[in-house]
Amino acid sequence: MTIDNLEQGFFGIGIQNGKTPENLGVLWRSAQNFGANFIFTIGNRYEKQASDTHKAVGAIPYFHYNTFEDFYDHLPKGAMLIGVELCEEAESLEKFDHPRRAVYLLGAEDHGLSSAAKEKSHKLVKFSTPLSINVSVAGSIVMYDRNLKGPVIY
Template sequence: MNDNFTNEYFGIGIQNGKTPENLGVLWRSAQNLGASFIFTIGNRYAKQSCDTHDVVKALPYFHYETFEDFYKNLPKGARLVGVELDETAENLETFHHPRRCVYLLGAEDHGMSKKAIEKCHSLVKFKSEKSLNVAVAGSIVLYDRGINKPRS
């Protein structure tokens, strides 16, 4: 078996997502861009018309009621990478994606919780003065991961 495949994985999800349409769009991007799993914290996923590929049947989907529940179930050895417009966040253009990680995005209107930001191993942001739509932001991060291969 290819060691690169067995040693590399990533998942992506949203904490307290506001609009279900954004979930469907992000899940479709996750499937197309190679995510290993998807998840939500807080609000539950419901099938959306924009999820034309029925992604929750194609990728493992996890739902966590609280951030604490999510955090205690992170895969062992995975790095938690928050996508947040924060002064301490590294620009995506210079960020080195971990081989094994979980990307977490915040709600469209409030971002990630303070506790989630504090628990992240890394924070990344875009060169933008205003926040991006959560599905767009997540898709850009996954695309960047694909063209800037993770390092050990």
């Protein structure tokens, strides 16, 4: 089997200003199961996650950024920033084509993504739900959808 690193792609997932360490730990656990290449937080920082029973933070690189601007300055080259946000301008996840190199950003459940995050996102996606859902559940659904459909070349 020949491996072409340019064709493999990668993805990371993280939360901006997460509210609870439990949600973060569950998201990390899902990230490990769904093959994320890295995880991150912006703003609020939690060191140890009781809900991360698989110890994903030790198995997947973890990055922390104090501000969205700091995070955005370190976005991997060639990666598309995909904001997950329940807003009118977001595409339906059911019809969304995942890019090969993606960084998924989720907002806190009570405030969502910052204005800067929404403006700088290359794409915004949402679910077909009438109300917002738990942030770790939302991230898990996005990763499941990516694995189900597979990424496309952008």
